[in-house]
Amino acid sequence: MTIAESYVEFATREARGTSPTYERLSLAVSRDEVVLALIGALPQGKRQPNLLFGVVRLLGGPVDDPAVFRDFVLANWPAIEAELRTRATQTNEPGRCAVLLPVLAALPQPLALLEVGASAGLCLYPDRYAYRYGDHTLGAGEPVLGCAATGLAPPDRLPEVVWRAGLDLNPLRVTEPADVAWLDALIWPEHTHRRARLRAAAAVAASDPPLLARGDLVDDLPALAARAPAGATLVVFHTSVLYQVPAPRRATFADVVRRLPGHWISNESPDVLPHDALPEPPDEVLYNVLALDGRPLAWTSPHGQAITWFG
Structure with a gap:
């Protein structure tokens, strides 16, 4: 499965019906070649949507508007990448x-x-x-x-x-x-x-x-x-x-x-x-x-x- 396909799957099978924000955001990322290229340079286990979105939120970034999210990611990628490489999704539900x-x-x-x-x-x-x-x-x-x-x-x-x-x-x-x-x-x-x-x-x-x-x-x-x-x-x-x-x-x-x-x-x-x-x-x-x-x-x-x- 490509990275783009994994973001589509997250949007349609996990976020749909439970998080319109993440559904919209994940679909936008799946179509964004620039952001996908940044994600693609990460290790295999560091590319998932909920990890990326969680790190952006931890750093005070926006997730409500895909365009504003994209601007934040491009402007702050070194800090985001550093967090992605050291963190894991540890959702404790x-x-x-x-x-x-x-x-x-x-x-x-x-x-x-x-x-x-x-x-x-x-x-x-x-x-x-x-x-x-x-x-x-x-x-x-x-x-x-x-x-x-x-x-x-x-x-x-x-x-x-x-x-x-x-x-x-x-x-x-x-x-x-x-x-x-x-x-x-x-x-x-x-x-x-x-x-x-x-x-x-x-x-x-x-x-x-x-x-x-x-x-x-x-x-x-x-x-x-x-x-x-x-x-x-x-x-x-x-x-x-x-x-x-x-x-x-x-x-x-x-x-x-x-x-x-x-x-x-x-x-x-x-x-x-x-x-x-x-x-x-x-x-x-x-x-x-x-x-x-x-x-x-x-x-x-x-x-x-x-x-x-x-x-």
């Missing part, structure tokens, strides 16, 4: 806990959670958030994570979590304003509810920070998993992470995680973590596949706003 919860609540309790690609670890607190599945509510306090559930009865209990740890090449700290600013810049412009959710989830994490380890998802996972307490069910999970990992490395990771005790929950695009004989997705929007120990269970929306169960 606590809303994804709403699609993980049905699986987590059904596992033998208590749980020891280990998130791969944890960013700031906000998805390590599924037991501390409140949820709303249609008319069904669960938990108390903030944030309240809303999710449209199809094909399953919403969970009736929260999981019991006795240990939580995250593994990331560049862990972020919710106690560091610069790290929170990057998480905020990665939220799409119209998603004010996600900004409020980020602040509420960050307050939860800051009151009881998780163990966040800097490391590689293959080389360093077994040692961190070995630190989980005896008597708890180890759950290694990840969501919208593996697209940043080269394909051969993904396969090696899958081999490593399958050999660990406990369970493995993945929530990834079927393009990066394939499964056999998947049913048709609900529509043309980009969906993840939620799977337990390699067995696919549901289609999920990227930010946890919907789940369609088929398992």
Whole structure:
């Protein structure tokens, strides 16, 4: 896929219907040979739209008007390029806990959670958030994570979590304003509810920070998993992470995680973590596949706003 095609796909499959600003901007970039040439000089893993747009927003640049965005990019490319080369998309969307919860609540309790690609670890607190599945509510306090559930009865209990740890090449700290600013810049412009959710989830994490380890998802996972307490069910999970990992490395990771005790929950695009004989997705929007120990269970929306169960 060319860079231009990837920007068209982002516009039509990810941003359409959820961010008119990013849909419009991504289509404009896909037709701009000058901007595409700048992007093309970057390493393969640094070219994606949400990384570029997040960096521009972090630097105070405009995203509402494609022409003004273009002027800003051309005038500030050295600074933008430097940020792109050192940063990664580390969207830490606590809303994804709403699609993980049905699986987590059904596992033998208590749980020891280990998130791969944890960013700031906000998805390590599924037991501390409140949820709303249609008319069904669960938990108390903030944030309240809303999710449209199809094909399953919403969970009736929260999981019991006795240990939580995250593994990331560049862990972020919710106690560091610069790290929170990057998480905020990665939220799409119209998603004010996600900004409020980020602040509420960050307050939860800051009151009881998780163990966040800097490391590689293959080389360093077994040692961190070995630190989980005896008597708890180890759950290694990840969501919208593996697209940043080269394909051969993904396969090696899958081999490593399958050999660990406990369970493995993945929530990834079927393009990066394939499964056999998947049913048709609900529509043309980009969906993840939620799977337990390699067995696919549901289609999920990227930010946890919907789940369609088929398992």
